Amino acid sequence: MSQTPDKAVRTYIEQHRAAFLDDLAEWLRIPSVSAQPDHAPDVRRSADWLAAKLQETGFSVAEVWETAGAPAVYAEWPSDDPGAPTVLVYGHHDVQPAAREDGWDTEPFEPVVRDGRLHARGAADDKGQVFFHTLGVRAHLAATGRTSPAVHLKLLIEGEEESGSPHFRQLVEEHADRLAADAVIVSDTGMWSEDTPTVCTGMRGLAECEIRLYGPDQDIHSGSFGGAVPNPATAAARLVAALHDEQGRVAVPGFYDGVVELTDRERELFAELPFDEQQWLRTARSHALHGEAGYTTLERIWARPTAEVNGIGGGYQGPGSKTIIPSTAMVKLSFRLVAGQDPDHIEKAVRAWAADQVPAGIRHEIVFGSATRPCLTPLDHPALQSLARSMSRAFASPVRFTREGGSGPAADLQEVLGAPVLFLGISVPSDGWHAPNEKVELDLLLKGVETSAYLWGDLAAHWRDVP
Amino acid sequence: MSQTPDKAVRTYIEQHRAAFLDDLAEWLRIPSVSAQPDHAPDVRRSADWLAAKLQETGFSVAEVWETAGAPAVYAEWPSDDPGAPTVLVYGHHDVQPAAREDGWDTEPFEPVVRDGRLHARGAADDKGQVFFHTLGVRAHLAATGRTSPAVHLKLLIEGEEESGSPHFRQLVEEHADRLAADAVIVSDTGMWSEDTPTVCTGMRGLAECEIRLYGPDQDIHSGSFGGAVPNPATAAARLVAALHDEQGRVAVPGFYDGVVELTDRERELFAELPFDEQQWLRTARSHALHGEAGYTTLERIWARPTAEVNGIGGGYQGPGSKTIIPSTAMVKLSFRLVAGQDPDHIEKAVRAWAADQVPAGIRHEIVFGSATRPCLTPLDHPALQSLARSMSRAFASPVRFTREGGSGPAADLQEVLGAPVLFLGISVPSDGWHAPNEKVELDLLLKGVETSAYLWGDLAAHWRDVP
Numbered sequence: 001m002s003q004t005p006d007k008a009v010r011t012y013i014e015q016h017r018a019a020f021l022d023d024l025a026e027w028l029r030i031p032s033v034s035a036q037p038d039h040a041p042d043v044r045r046s047a048d049w050l051a052a053k054l055q056e057t058g059f060s061v062a063e064v065w066e067t068a069g070a071p072a073v074y075a076e077w078p079s080d081d082p083g084a085p086t087v088l089v090y091g092h093h094d095v096q097p098a099a100r101e102d103g104w105d106t107e108p109f110e111p112v113v114r115d116g117r118l119h120a121r122g123a124a125d126d127k128g129q130v131f132f133h134t135l136g137v138r139a140h141l142a143a144t145g146r147t148s149p150a151v152h153l154k155l156l157i158e159g160e161e162e163s164g165s166p167h168f169r170q171l172v173e174e175h176a177d178r179l180a181a182d183a184v185i186v187s188d189t190g191m192w193s194e195d196t197p198t199v200c201t202g203m204r205g206l207a208e209c210e211i212r213l214y215g216p217d218q219d220i221h222s223g224s225f226g227g228a229v230p231n232p233a234t235a236a237a238r239l240v241a242a243l244h245d246e247q248g249r250v251a252v253p254g255f256y257d258g259v260v261e262l263t264d265r266e267r268e269l270f271a272e273l274p275f276d277e278q279q280w281l282r283t284a285r286s287h288a289l290h291g292e293a294g295y296t297t298l299e300r301i302w303a304r305p306t307a308e309v310n311g312i313g314g315g316y317q318g319p320g321s322k323t324i325i326p327s328t329a330m331v332k333l334s335f336r337l338v339a340g341q342d343p344d345h346i347e348k349a350v351r352a353w354a355a356d357q358v359p360a361g362i363r364h365e366i367v368f369g370s371a372t373r374p375c376l377t378p379l380d381h382p383a384l385q386s387l388a389r390s391m392s393r394a395f396a397s398p399v400r401f402t403r404e405g406g407s408g409p410a411a412d413l414q415e416v417l418g419a420p421v422l423f424l425g426i427s428v429p430s431d432g433w434h435a436p437n438e439k440v441e442l443d444l445l446l447k448g449v450e451t452s453a454y455l456w457g458d459l460a461a462h463w464r465d466v467p
Numbered sequence: 468m469s470q471t472p473d474k475a476v477r478t479y480i481e482q483h484r485a486a487f488l489d490d491l492a493e494w495l496r497i498p499s500v501s502a503q504p505d506h507a508p509d510v511r512r513s514a515d516w517l518a519a520k521l522q523e524t525g526f527s528v529a530e531v532w533e534t535a536g537a538p539a540v541y542a543e544w545p546s547d548d549p550g551a552p553t554v555l556v557y558g559h560h561d562v563q564p565a566a567r568e569d570g571w572d573t574e575p576f577e578p579v580v581r582d583g584r585l586h587a588r589g590a591a592d593d594k595g596q597v598f599f600h601t602l603g604v605r606a607h608l609a610a611t612g613r614t615s616p617a618v619h620l621k622l623l624i625e626g627e628e629e630s631g632s633p634h635f636r637q638l639v640e641e642h643a644d645r646l647a648a649d650a651v652i653v654s655d656t657g658m659w660s661e662d663t664p665t666v667c668t669g670m671r672g673l674a675e676c677e678i679r680l681y682g683p684d685q686d687i688h689s690g691s692f693g694g695a696v697p698n699p700a701t702a703a704a705r706l707v708a709a710l711h712d713e714q715g716r717v718a719v720p721g722f723y724d725g726v727v728e729l730t731d732r733e734r735e736l737f738a739e740l741p742f743d744e745q746q747w748l749r750t751a752r753s754h755a756l757h758g759e760a761g762y763t764t765l766e767r768i769w770a771r772p773t774a775e776v777n778g779i780g781g782g783y784q785g786p787g788s789k790t791i792i793p794s795t796a797m798v799k800l801s802f803r804l805v806a807g808q809d810p811d812h813i814e815k816a817v818r819a820w821a822a823d824q825v826p827a828g829i830r831h832e833i834v835f836g837s838a839t840r841p842c843l844t845p846l847d848h849p850a851l852q853s854l855a856r857s858m859s860r861a862f863a864s865p866v867r868f869t870r871e872g873g874s875g876p877a878a879d880l881q882e883v884l885g886a887p888v889l890f891l892g893i894s895v896p897s898d899g900w901h902a903p904n905e906k907v908e909l910d911l912l913l914k915g916v917e918t919s920a921y922l923w924g925d926l927a928a929h930w931r932d933v934p
Contacts, residue, residue: 035787097789103685163787190691204690208788217752218570221901222801223671223873224657227773228764229753234776237707237798240700285684285794286696288828297695306694309701310791315778316799320502320630321675321836322564323801323874324777324901327752331704332783334689334790361755369788406690407790434688434791 006393008143009453013135013446020135020449021118021442023053025111027093027127028120034070034094034163043159046093047071050130050157057134058141059155065175067167070094070159074178077137077153085463086152087456088181090413091130091188092161095122096434103436116442123440124431129187130157132426132445136452143453150460154181158409161188164208165409166370172409172416183383183459184413187448189404189425190433194444196274197395198402199388200423202376204305205337206407207346207368211239211354212330214363219315219324226325230361233314236329239357240309243333247293250307250335254349260340260376262303269379269401270298283429302403306336336405343371373411376403377421386458387422387451394450406433424451473860475610476920480602480913487602487916488585488909490520492578494560494594495587501537501561501630510626513560514538517597517624524601525608526622532642534634537561537626541642544604544620552930553619554923555648557880558597558655559628562589563901570903583909590907591898596654597624599893599912603919610920617927621648625876628655631675632876633837639876639883650850650926651880654915656871656892657900661911663741664862665869666855667890669843671772672804673874674813674835678706678821679797681830686782686791693792697828700781703796706824707776710800714760717774717802721816727807727843729770736868737765750896769870773803803872810838840878843870844888853925854889854918861917873900891918 032046033039047064054062054075061076073093098108098121106112111120118128137149144150156179158168172179192198215232216225245251262270277297281289291300300306314329316322335346347368358364377384379401388399410421426448432438499513500506514531521529521542528543540560565575565588573579578587585595604616611617623646625635639646659665682699683692712718729737744764748756758767767773781796783789802813814835825831844851846868855866877888893915899905 035785035789037786097783097785103794206690206790208790210788215753218899218902218904220751220753221873222773222775222777223673223803223871224896224900225751225753225768226775226801226803226872227771228756228758228767229748229751230755230757231775233779234707234710237704237776237779240704241708243701281696284687284692284696286682286687286692286828287830288697288826289695290697290826290828291695300695301692304694306689308689308693308698308792309704309782310689310789311782311784311793312700312704312796313780313784315776316564317778317780317797318502318564319504321677321799321801322502322777322901323673323675325775326778327570329779330784332788334693334788336690336693359755359757361753361757363754404690405693406688429691432685433691434789435685437685 012142043070072158075155080148085182117439119439124427125433128440132448139453190427205374206372233329252353258340301405339376375411390454479609510537540624542622547615552649584906591894592900595907599915606920657894672841673839700796719820725807768872806843842878857921
């Protein structure tokens, strides 16, 4: 008697689990930090490693694509069925900066498994979630007896996501013909919790800037001059303090222009999720809730635009004291954007606001990084049902719908390729994205493999449902 | 025919100028930065060097005095005239931090002479101004034919002034018997300009603190959590922004309690000084005036208390971006105090203010460094006339009166020893105290030597005038 497909998938995964994890650990050892120029060779090594591994997996095409910045990896595994839909999987192989002294219990680029968790920078964001597709497609083939995937499978794994994807849009535009797809699967998000598998329907966008403030031409003595000239660190602080009003709303004029407000139905769906606010606070490692008045925590992080200061610096920060008025100060700000907001408009608004705030005698300049647009998939899109079904099989549980507070270049793919974007992620909030001791739950990682193994067949079978 | 005393002093100084400058350069090469623990051995080396040099100069006693922190140097050169007054010279042998990359044109601890200026960290603040007394006393002896000074001369040169003199008060109290003096000469201030010699009548006090703010237990992802928890960098910025009101007044409740207001006569004297505000701005390397409404620039820097942020830091300050809510942030604040303000009261007021400002979910702690009290000498004190006369002889010019915006432990000496404090300084505002490329004008340094050479005789001769 032959195995059921689910059993066959699970058996295949179990048999190949050890080699899969060994390979992933090898990849995680490459510190592919795109934000730090001295790690550029590592980002390249990461791309080369992945291309070679995808070829070994069975992809007929596996190429390193150059950009003006860090390289991306592109791969193809066509279906024998010429009428099959084409699916493009998106992820990234670069990671956030990480150093042991930031609070890691072990070396961030020396993966370790503790208590069923794989700890390393990139374990969840995003190498682990890219890599589960390599075993997923092989499990799909093994369980179905196919010699090629049920869909024309393409992968695009970029190398600059953690730096705001500055060249991604151009890369997608240049290669739009080869990237053409009927649907995009973004594997760079998370789900509600270990017990509540969810499908994400949208991501916030992101605009980032650094504001540099220049006061005296050099540090000057605070006794000789203090109290009589403007201090750029004070100006920096006042900018940050002026960023929000007393209601927690972003006080930059024009910031909320065009914002797509939450519908009552969406607010109801969010409210139905088993949200334990105290548990969420513990996951956030934070000690109070705080934010825009009139919205719940989930609404604040998923569906409301925000402004945060990611870094501030100026003057003497060493031990002891130094009685100076510093010459310069700077703030790094990031703005999360929701559907309806335009990054170019945000940049103009922030520039006008800052120019209005900075006092006489302080010169300022603002450098914006590349922005990421917000992205939202309709709740009733049939392809979402296909993804929810596959995830439900893997998790043996119904699937709910969420949004993602983080940002990714999904909107560029949607815009350039004209394809709907679906989000398949198995990471959970406690995974510590961008934080010390980032990890991925091994059980969930393997559920990701399993979801990937079911998805291609389900998508191909139900593609006729897609309008 | 014998030389006039003034000519004899000048000739002696000219003859010994080269050796004097060589010795000073040797001292300036010792990076005696008291605020940086790794320079502790250099601060000790500086003390040892000075004690040996004072002994070589002729002081009969030259000792290194231990404190719980950095060592001080004490020296004595008694007068043969047992009825002579006793004068204690105060200065410091430690210096501010300095690094080439802060904007120095040359190595800060490798003295160079360019265009009649000696550049090095400590050239003006305070090694140069301590050291001129060594040649001054010898010129005094040579010109008068005396074998001992006209006053019982004592020197106390501390090693922690740039760290807020945390152990100075205790040191003075412990050695009050040996330090006993009829007058204190503080050589750690400046004068109006090269063309306008002035005597300073008071210094502002100083209270310093670092406020540390703790938000999430680790850096967290600004996409996943941003907009829903408090950000400690925002809290830090809001503290700094709340430090001043719209009138430029310090907004800490109780801050102005007890402040001795300027008299009309003092405001007149300040207004009579040849003050070129644009030139002052250039010296301040600043691009606008800014401060407490209702006061002139001189009043703001000499006679009004102030608050400045000397450093602020939190989150990611490296290249590129890092989309986090930082775990911690900090601000370093300093408060300049004027006569009538009590540092203990200021500390209490700042603690209460900060506790009131910091939002829920952010933990904070405040660390105050040791404070320096403000100090003011009556305008009509006869000893001030003695100092003004000596300076007038050296500069061949009348002498005016100012105050000093900076701070020193002069008030402790006044309080513990019960002696009036006089300020003898030849530094000018462009000397760049605490800034890159600190320098001393060689001409003025030698006028300092000359003033010191005249002062002991004048003070002894006019001591009967002192009430």
